[in-house]
Amino acid sequence: MRQVVVIALNTFRENLRDKILYNLLFFALLLIGVPVLLADLTIMEHRKIVTDMGLAAINLVGVIIAVFVGIGLVSKEIERRTIYTIMARPIRRTQFILGKYLGLALTLLVNVSIMLPVYFGTLWVYRAPVHGALLQAIELIFIELLLVTALALFFSTFSTATLSATFTLALYVIGHLSTDLKGIAEKSESETVRMAMKAVYYLCPNLEVLNMKGQAAMGVSVAWSYQALASVYGLLYVALLISAACVVFQRRDF
Amino acid sequence: MSLRPLTWNLTGWLLAGSLLLALGGAAIGLLTVVERQRPAKVRAAELSYLPNGEYLKVAVLGYRQLAADVIWLQAVQHFGNREETTEGYLWAYHAADVVTDLDPKFVAVYQAAGAILGVWAGRPRESIALLTKGMRHNPEVWQLPFFVGYDYFYELHDPVMAAQYFRIASELPGSPAYLPKLAARMTVEAGDPDAALEFLQRLSQQLQDERLRESLAQRMKEVMVEKDIRYLEEGVRRFKARYGKLPVRLEDLVIRGIISQIPEEPLGGVYKLNAADGSVTSTGSRERLRAYRR
Numbered sequence: 404m405r406q407v408v409v410i411a412l413n414t415f416r417e418n419l420r421d422k423i424l425y426n427l428l429f430f431a432l433l434l435i436g437v438p439v440l441l442a443d444l445t446i447m448e449h450r451k452i453v454t455d456m457g458l459a460a461i462n463l464v465g466v467i468i469a470v471f472v473g474i475g476l477v478s479k480e481i482e483r484r485t486i487y488t489i490m491a492r493p494i495r496r497t498q499f500i501l502g503k504y505l506g507l508a509l510t511l512l513v514n515v516s517i518m519l520p521v522y523f524g525t526l527w528v529y530r531a532p533v534h535g536a537l538l539q540a541i542e543l544i545f546i547e548l549l550l551v552t553a554l555a556l557f558f559s560t561f562s563t564a565t566l567s568a569t570f571t572l573a574l575y576v577i578g579h580l581s582t583d584l585k586g587i588a589e590k591s592e593s594e595t596v597r598m599a600m601k602a603v604y605y606l607c608p609n610l611e612v613l614n615m616k617g618q619a620a621m622g623v624s625v626a627w628s629y630q631a632l633a634s635v636y637g638l639l640y641v642a643l644l645i646s647a648a649c650v651v652f653q654r655r656d657f
Numbered sequence: 658m659s660l661r662p663l664t665w666n667l668t669g670w671l672l673a674g675s676l677l678l679a680l681g682g683a684a685i686g687l688l689t690v691v692e693r694q695r696p697a698k699v700r701a702a703e704l705s706y707l708p709n710g711e712y713l714k715v716a717v718l719g720y721r722q723l724a725a726d727v728i729w730l731q732a733v734q735h736f737g738n739r740e741e742t743t744e745g746y747l748w749a750y751h752a753a754d755v756v757t758d759l760d761p762k763f764v765a766v767y768q769a770a771g772a773i774l775g776v777w778a779g780r781p782r783e784s785i786a787l788l789t790k791g792m793r794h795n796p797e798v799w800q801l802p803f804f805v806g807y808d809y810f811y812e813l814h815d816p817v818m819a820a821q822y823f824r825i826a827s828e829l830p831g832s833p834a835y836l837p838k839l840a841a842r843m844t845v846e847a848g849d850p851d852a853a854l855e856f857l858q859r860l861s862q863q864l865q866d867e868r869l870r871e872s873l874a875q876r877m878k879e880v881m882v883e884k885d886i887r888y889l890e891e892g893v894r895r896f897k898a899r900y901g902k903l904p905v906r907l908e909d910l911v912i913r914g915i916i917s918q919i920p921e922e923p924l925g926g927v928y929k930l931n932a933a934d935g936s937v938t939s940t941g942s943r944e945r946l947r948a949y950r951r
Contacts, residue, residue: 455708459716580727582692586734605685612691617706629694636687643680650673 406494407502414506415513418472423510426464427517433460434525450531454620457522458540462616464518465511465548466575472510473555474567476503477652497649504556504645511548515541532622539630540619546637547613551575553644554608560652577603578610608640704732705748710758717759725760728752733769746778753787757794764798767791771804772864776872781812792825799829800863803836807860811853811876835859850884878923882939885920889928889937892916903935 437456477500480486489499519541526533554574558567577584581604588600612633615625707713707728717724732752753770757763767788774784785808791801802825810819823840826832839856854877861873892910897903899915907930910916922928926941 451708452712455712583727583731583734587730605688608684609688609692612688612695621706623706626694629691632687632691632694636684636691639680639684639687643677643684646673646676646680650677653673 406498407505410489410494410499410502411505411509414476414503415509418507418510421472423468423472424514424517426468427514427521430460430464430518431521434521450526450529451620453525453529454531454537455616457525458537458544458616458620461515461518461522461541462544462547465515465544466551468511468514469507469548469551470555470568470571470575472507473552474559474564474571476507476556477559478564478567496652500556500560500645500649500652504552504648507552507556508549511545511552515545515548534622534624536615536619536622536624539624540615542630543613543615543633543637546634547610549641550608550610550613550637550644553641553648557644557648557651560648560655574607575610578608579614580611581607581609582611609636613637704728704752707752707755710755713755714759721759722763725756725763725766728759729756729763729766732756746774746780747783749778750774750780750783750787754790757787757790761790761794764791764795764801767795767798768800768804769866771801771808772866772869775804775808775812776869776876779812781808784808784812797829799826799832799836802826802829803832803860803863806840807856810856833859850880850887853880854884879942881923882942885922885928886937886939888916888920889930890935893930893935893937897935903932904930905932906930907937 434453434457437452477486480489490496523533523537551571555567555571558570562570585600585604588597591597591600618625708716713724714721729752732749749770753766753774756766760766767790771784771788771791774780774787778784785805788801788805788808791798792805795801802822806819806822806826809815809822820840823836827836827840839852839859857873857877857880861870861877864870864873889907889910892915893904895915896910896913900913904910904913907919907928911918919928922939922941924939924941926939929938929940930936931938
């Protein structure tokens with residue numbers, strides 16, 4: 404366990420050195436700048452845009468970090484050949500994977516935690532209502548970020564950085580569309596199409612169940628049972644991907 | 658990538674395999690539960706949280722058409738949900754409005770949502786708003802003013818406005834030859850069931866959706882009931898003129914040779930005579946068409 408924590412903290416420090424938290428500047432500029440640009444709108448619209456924009460920015464910035472830092476977690480160590488020094492120490496490969504993952508998860512947590520007060524502060528400045536539904540949505544966004552990070556890490560254990568980014572982004576898009584695609588396929592005449600879509604639906608992570616941004620911005624919260632189940636679903640998928648990543652990484656030859 | 662030889666023993670692989678299977682199975686099982694917690698109707702209503710199309714346009718960068726397609730694909734899945742309430746159809750209007758903000762040339766959306774809002778949802782005002790928006794962006798498509806004409810004629814009972822839109826439609830390229838004549842007839846003989854029947858038949862030919870056509874077939878039957886009631890009431894009037902009193906039953910009209918037979922009620926009910934005032938009603942439809950209550 405100590406090894407996992409050491410690797411995690413090291414990954415976190417490395418992320419900070421890579422100046423990943425600079426994205427917060429971009430986030431703040433977006434939140435403050437866009438409503439000023441749209442100054443000719445009515446007050447009600449202003450509030451809605453600030454609310455929507457903030458949630459979208461927290462989500463988007465997080466996904467970009469999760470994908471593009473996530474794919475480098477393992478491959479960078481291999482490229483720089485630092486993996487040899489790590490593997491020479493009494494560290495198991497599963498511990499290495501777990502530590503790397505938790506390090507990026509910590510970076511994302513810190514990132515979202517800094518964004519949160521900035522976001523609520525902006526809402527307060529614009530007199531936009533701050534309600535619990537927003538917190539629910541952000542919690543689910545964080546679960547989504549954890550899932551996307553796990554996807555990126557999983558792909559990076561067996562393919563190149565470019566391919567991993569492509570796969571992860573593709574699954575991110577499919578994950579947001581799979582419920583609709585299944586619905587469309589159910590109306591299809593062809594049995595093959597229906598079966599194929601069902602397989603896609605069950606195999607790909609369903610990210611739409613974690614997306615509450617639209618209704619949260621309107622102040623409509625979801626049931627706590629739903630919140631809990633959706634979060635557990637996301638975390639189960641994370642566990643599945645990390646386990647699979649460990650199994651693949653176990654077999655790599657260094 | 659190179660793989661190193663298996664270093665785990667069989668037990669290790671079995672353990673790893675069953676762990677992956679268990680996690681995968683649990684995730685799939687939970688997905689079903691989570692999705693059930695969010696029924697189709699709730700997901701449909703989520704479309705009503707879509708931001709205004711004008712802002713969405715900026716947010717989706719250059720992918721406006723693609724975004725419009727995706728939202729429309731989500732919306733069409735919930736169209737045709739017969740349990741939807743009239744109020745519930747408002748989100749459909751909002752979704753169609755957003756889609757056409759993103760892609761104002763998406764003619765199919767105006768047509769489908771316009772027809773559904775008018776024929777099914779009983780929201781002619783929203784239907785007209787959407788269709789006239791479509792006319793502004795696609796002035797060459799004759800079906801759009803044609804559907805507006807339907808809303809005015811059948812849902813809002815305004816044959817004058819209806820005729821105006823039929824005239825616009827008839828002047829557009831590709832519009833059917835019968836349109837100018839039909840428009841004229843409907844203006845002159847406002848409330849004439851025969852003109853209405855012809856119009857509904859023509860409209861039905863324009864619709865691809867089987868269920869929408871079913872709805873229109875029902876409307877046609879209602880118009881036929883109206884036509885029969887008018888025929889029977891005319892018979893009652895002639896009976897009274899000849900014998901100086903109202904008939905006791907409708908069958909008296911046939912017995913006295915005023916009409917040849919009582920028409921069959923197309924909705925499955927029977928025609929009844931109100932002996933007090935000579936009016937005729939049908940047990941198949943609760944009230945006479947609003948269009949003729951003038």
